[in-house]
Amino acid sequence: MMIATTMVFLMHLGFASLEAGLTRSKNTVNILFKNTIIPAIGLLTYAFVGFNLMYPGAEYAGSFFGFAGFGLSLPEGWDTSEYNAGYTFFTDFIFQAMFAATAATIVSGAVAERVKLGPFIFFSFLYVGICYPIVGMWKWGGGFLNTLETPFYDFAGSTIVHSVGGWGALIGAALLGPRIGKYTSRGMTAIPGHNIPLATLGVFLLWFGWFGFNGGSVLSADPGLVSKVFVTTSMAAAAGAFGALIVSYLMFKTYDITMVLNGILAGLVGITAGADQMGVNSSIIIGLVGGGLIVLAVVFFDKIKVDDPVGAISVHLVGGIWGTLAVGIFGDLAGVGQFVSQLIGVVAVGVFCVIFAGVIFFVMKKTIGIRVDEAEETEGLDINEHSMRAYPDFATKD
Amino acid sequence: MMIATTMVFLMHLGFASLEAGLTRSKNTVNILFKNTIIPAIGLLTYAFVGFNLMYPGAEYAGSFFGFAGFGLSLPEGWDTSEYNAGYTFFTDFIFQAMFAATAATIVSGAVAERVKLGPFIFFSFLYVGICYPIVGMWKWGGGFLNTLETPFYDFAGSTIVHSVGGWGALIGAALLGPRIGKYTSRGMTAIPGHNIPLATLGVFLLWFGWFGFNGGSVLSADPGLVSKVFVTTSMAAAAGAFGALIVSYLMFKTYDITMVLNGILAGLVGITAGADQMGVNSSIIIGLVGGGLIVLAVVFFDKIKVDDPVGAISVHLVGGIWGTLAVGIFGDLAGVGQFVSQLIGVVAVGVFCVIFAGVIFFVMKKTIGIRVDEAEETEGLDINEHSMRAYPDFATKD
Amino acid sequence: MMIATTMVFLMHLGFASLEAGLTRSKNTVNILFKNTIIPAIGLLTYAFVGFNLMYPGAEYAGSFFGFAGFGLSLPEGWDTSEYNAGYTFFTDFIFQAMFAATAATIVSGAVAERVKLGPFIFFSFLYVGICYPIVGMWKWGGGFLNTLETPFYDFAGSTIVHSVGGWGALIGAALLGPRIGKYTSRGMTAIPGHNIPLATLGVFLLWFGWFGFNGGSVLSADPGLVSKVFVTTSMAAAAGAFGALIVSYLMFKTYDITMVLNGILAGLVGITAGADQMGVNSSIIIGLVGGGLIVLAVVFFDKIKVDDPVGAISVHLVGGIWGTLAVGIFGDLAGVGQFVSQLIGVVAVGVFCVIFAGVIFFVMKKTIGIRVDEAEETEGLDINEHSMRAYPDFATKD
Amino acid sequence: MKKIEAIIRTSRFDQIHTCVAALGVKFLTFYEVKGMGLEHARLEMYRGVPYEPAYIPRTKIEIVTVEELVEPVINCILTEGKTGQVGDGKIFVYDVLEAYRVRNTDTGEQAL
Amino acid sequence: MKKIEAIIRTSRFDQIHTCVAALGVKFLTFYEVKGMGLEHARLEMYRGVPYEPAYIPRTKIEIVTVEELVEPVINCILTEGKTGQVGDGKIFVYDVLEAYRVRNTDTGEQAL
Amino acid sequence: MKKIEAIIRTSRFDQIHTCVAALGVKFLTFYEVKGMGLEHARLEMYRGVPYEPAYIPRTKIEIVTVEELVEPVINCILTEGKTGQVGDGKIFVYDVLEAYRVRNTDTGEQAL
Numbered sequence A, B, C: 001m002m003i004a005t006t007m008v009f010l011m012h013l014g015f016a017s018l019e020a021g022l023t024r025s026k027n028t029v030n031i032l033f034k035n036t037i038i039p040a041i042g043l044l045t046y047a048f049v050g051f052n053l054m055y056p057g058a059e060y061a062g063s064f065f066g067f068a069g070f071g072l073s074l075p076e077g078w079d080t081s082e083y084n085a086g087y088t089f090f091t092d093f094i095f096q097a098m099f100a101a102t103a104a105t106i107v108s109g110a111v112a113e114r115v116k117l118g119p120f121i122f123f124s125f126l127y128v129g130i131c132y133p134i135v136g137m138w139k140w141g142g143g144f145l146n147t148l149e150t151p152f153y154d155f156a157g158s159t160i161v162h163s164v165g166g167w168g169a170l171i172g173a174a175l176l177g178p179r180i181g182k183y184t185s186r187g188m189t190a191i192p193g194h195n196i197p198l199a200t201l202g203v204f205l206l207w208f209g210w211f212g213f214n215g216g217s218v219l220s221a222d223p224g225l226v227s228k229v230f231v232t233t234s235m236a237a238a239a240g241a242f243g244a245l246i247v248s249y250l251m252f253k254t255y256d257i258t259m260v261l262n263g264i265l266a267g268l269v270g271i272t273a274g275a276d277q278m279g280v281n282s283s284i285i286i287g288l289v290g291g292g293l294i295v296l297a298v299v300f301f302d303k304i305k306v307d308d309p310v311g312a313i314s315v316h317l318v319g320g321i322w323g324t325l326a327v328g329i330f331g332d333l334a335g336v337g338q339f340v341s342q343l344i345g346v347v348a349v350g351v352f353c354v355i356f357a358g359v360i361f362f363v364m365k366k367t368i369g370i371r372v373d374e375a376e377e378t379e380g381l382d383i384n385e386h387s388m389r390a391y392p393d394f395a396t397k398d
Numbered sequence D, E, F: 001m002k003k004i005e006a007i008i009r010t011s012r013f014d015q016i017h018t019c020v021a022a023l024g025v026k027f028l029t030f031y032e033v034k035g036m037g038l039e040h041a042r043l044e045m046y047r048g049v050p051y052e053p054a055y056i057p058r059t060k061i062e063i064v065t066v067e068e069l070v071e072p073v074i075n076c077i078l079t080e081g082k083t084g085q086v087g088d089g090k091i092f093v094y095d096v097l098e099a100y101r102v103r104n105t106d107t108g109e110q111a112l
Ligand SMILES: Nc1ncnc2c1ncn2[C@@H]1O[C@H](COP(=O)(O)OP(=O)(O)O)[C@@H](O)[C@H]1O
Pocket: D007, D034, D035, D036, D037, D038, D039, D056, D058, D085, D086, D087, D088, D089, D090, F027, F028, F029, F030, F062, F063, F064, F065, F101, F102, F103, F112
């Protein structure tokens, strides 16, 4: 599980690469900066408040909120496997802490190319430090979602990690408005990402990290279960690629690699909720549907003019909801009761995150402002917020 | 071994990066697309037919062909280490499945910048789904190569993985013909790869993945053997770098990094057949010779006008043959009988793959065509097959 | 620990990416070449002399120098965990060998864009093959630093790995002189790195590798200690990012990602000496101070006109000294006696490395020359030493 | 026939293009050039060292047109290209001896 | 001395270069420009949104040559540059007052 | 008013710029072009195959200036741009009919 931790760490590089690759070169330093500082924020806030918000201890079982105090305090036997069957306190902490930043990294992609750096970092502190661990506590910390009659099931976080990020992304992108030139009076224009190899690299690293994410979430070294999770994870990703390929080819008559990459992620996000509950065939179906769905979602969000440069909302929110509900439809837990529990979880998390993110973004919008000014956006955030260019040696087109 | 699986997974990113880096930027999306979809194909076909073709079960021991039916069926005790000493059924499956796509990824490099996407994907399905597992069964599935008097030895697949890919690459490149402008009436021109850092990244990732490939092929967690394999693998790679450096410097009077990168891969491919049989010194010799050989092979294939943009044939076919034969020359198994068995294996696999790949490519060439038309090739496959550019922001030279 | 080895291996890719990213595109092939061949040198020389210089055996305990002969000889029980509690001889060797090249890789960054390739490779052979293992022996091989009354403590090599590299970098950069155009009569100019995403990738890979570096240095699989080391390592890195962010923002009024990246590395280098001795809070302080210090160091070395394109001296030398001394200030060993021992270690290593590197560079400078000529430097090393370009397809700015 | 060459702010290109298109100018050629003039490039900063990029990126437009359109086109550029700040650019007018359309060998004003 | 400036299809450059070289034109300068004209750029597609790149990449050739060669050079371009499709480009001819060779200060036709 | 167009070695740009600035030339425009001429590009090598890049990268400078400065500017380029090796480049001089400054609609020599 410690190795899983390091693999999850690489997911942050995956996000950084994917988001930088799918946006324009004039905003690359900005995106890399955000995705470098966010994991640092995640680690520090999680140590300071997050862990104790998420795992406040048994006395808060069934509740909505609990807090065990600032900082980390070492329990008895922290350094041996007495802490918990198979792993130590620090293993537990660092594995969880590596996740934490993900919620903000997802948002980062959706608000890219126009959000002001300072307000976004402030948002990240609150979202990663407070919103994510509270939601996490609902299920993993023994909160009310875990004590439903048919407990809500979310193996590694389709809802608790990905949807949380996805809701924040939706609210952020909607409140910011689209990038200049995206939806004009003459219709929609494409704003192509500047570096497809970088984006591809990002998705492979995310897939790689997902083995750690899902595999490590077994929270034990049971090789039977871990290996099963590896298989379901891989199958869903592969099927996600095909799902997106088929739907995007039918719709656009071209082989769109960015859709295939998004499809892989959708498959991964989709299987995350039930990676240990599915068989090979269900994994493939979940991946196929997830991959196809994502293409429709991208088109849909474009239609309602929510501008999401990297497809984060489609992948993490739509994919996360699909995966969570799929636990009620396929696999060992399938059943109406489970489906309803899943739905409760999706809705509860959605409402909370929308309000949490909405309030922060809205207040900031009305006060300090959340969007860079027009000249800055046109010229690029790199030169304006960082006085630096990502590729100073290369000549760029217009 | 599950971790080895994830490392092998990253090899696909390695291949994608290397191949994209060593070709022109106008074909980058196309190459990334192929190398993203191929692992997906590998995983799905291996689950559907490949695994049961490769490991049909004991009743087919000694034979050329066996098939245990479509899909995966779980054996007794699949989820515990009862399945096999040290790993579970799913571990076994997913580790093997990660390999499977390699055969097609290798071909992808050699046919790059001119092959039609559809036919190539069709080829990949057949090659990965049928050809590779059949060959694999000959040795690893208990087939005839394994029951020779002195059994053919191929630890992790110099022949069974790399040569299989290499033969496909040779046939594909030969039947396609060279890229426009490569061999003109005025002689040979170079067509430099567009992104050397990307290619370097690819080779490092491949080397990284090889630790999983060779280390995991120990198929047990015996730390003594795994660590030995790590040492032989590393030494061969390092020596391969020097072998290629020395030969290429003597021949071209320049420090050619692409040759050093190919040399590393040649060392790795070379040691793969006997990684557990070699000492430190033999590994170094195998690497040195492999690295040097590759430079000569690249020059040779250029001379006979087989245009291989990334050196895949030299690395995987020539390196694979060298490594397989080396098991008969160096290390614990060395001996005339072993050498003959190795030769039998090389030839048998070669004949089968040449015919298999040859028939598919030839039939496609005569019917649907395997090569894009001239205008498309000149303009680039990205804009023609994918309506997209890999680096839309950057100004390119002519 | 074998997995740690593979993670340390990826650090070489991290160094290659970081150094290539922070320099100009006309020297990229050169840097990649150096960083590809150095690990090969490291592995081979370490097998040939380094390992036996570093671990000459018990009879040299307390001394400055010992050598157990050329090549590797297998001890009794090498292939079982009898060799040492928890790992085999080959595991030990390969883990150490992966480190070895680091000393030269660090120098590579500081001398980039102007050093002659041949002399630098010669230097690397000597520094990696002789200087580094001798210093390593002083502590890890049971030499005099280990037998001080209060033994010098350097968990994973803040001094023994990073400072060794740092001193070589300082001497190399100073003797070479600054790049043309860096410090002119009209003042200092910036020479921006050409590929910030590549540099970011490099730092993430280094961080990833550091988990292997520090985690593996536990030299046992004690999960309590390894997980603690993971936490301290991560916290120091995250705090290093913030330390550098805060200081650089205060000084330059801009969000400089290259400083944040350097700050992460400074945090990592800083925690390396005492990763197993620190608590969460001390790790954060060490990281914060280290990150801040690095910004001052970069400015300082610029002021004294030691031109270090990638900040290697600041990160590895300054960070390494800080981390080593910090063991005497924070954590379980803190105390005056320890601080003095740490200081002795820092000074002893410093004196030896400065003399070793100084003599080699000085003799080469006076004989074969260590710097390329002016035209070559202006035009770029790639085209001159390698007849090749890193990005031949892209149009570059002047 | 005259050739109008204008070195403009890259950010004013769209407005100028719209204006000349309204005059009936169907063809134009443009490319990126580097300028040195009164305007100073904004300072960039790298690792604590501020520096001025050696030049300002600008766009050069070339329009070959008939005499009657020369003045309107110039007016377009003067009006739409103007911000009033140092750095707005220049317009130069040259004589053109002959013009050909490659597609059908039209010559003279026919070819424009 | 005249200057011939031609905006051509990038794909016809090699043929035109071969043709003018055969006439004895030893020197030429060329660079990438962006064109707006009758031809429309082919649609690209990104994540389901088709879009037209804002301009067509073209090559501009400049050849300064003596009077006698002006016509043959123009013929080369008209012949070799022609595909008959919209987008073949234009040729413009200008007067050159003086020419210098930097290497040895030759002037006039000597310098070409 | 004349336009001086010089195709120079990229490596001599700084020297030439310093020299013309000393004459009081405050403005100039330059950009990268590709040249074909007597000089041959240095051979590059890729995977054992030597090849000659299809062109030599050069810089083109454009300066529009008043009659009196034409000769001094040309002298700058001839002196500072010269290495004596094949490949030093050329200078061409053209007539300019009119000039405008966009910022304040100055015209003629005022605008330079
Ligand atoms: N005489 C000239 N010759 C060549 N280029 C010129 C000339 N004058 C101006 N330019 C170009 O026009 C650009 C605009 O000049 P600028 O400093 O903005 O002048 P102003 O503010 O007076 O309009 C310069 O960067 C340069 O590229």
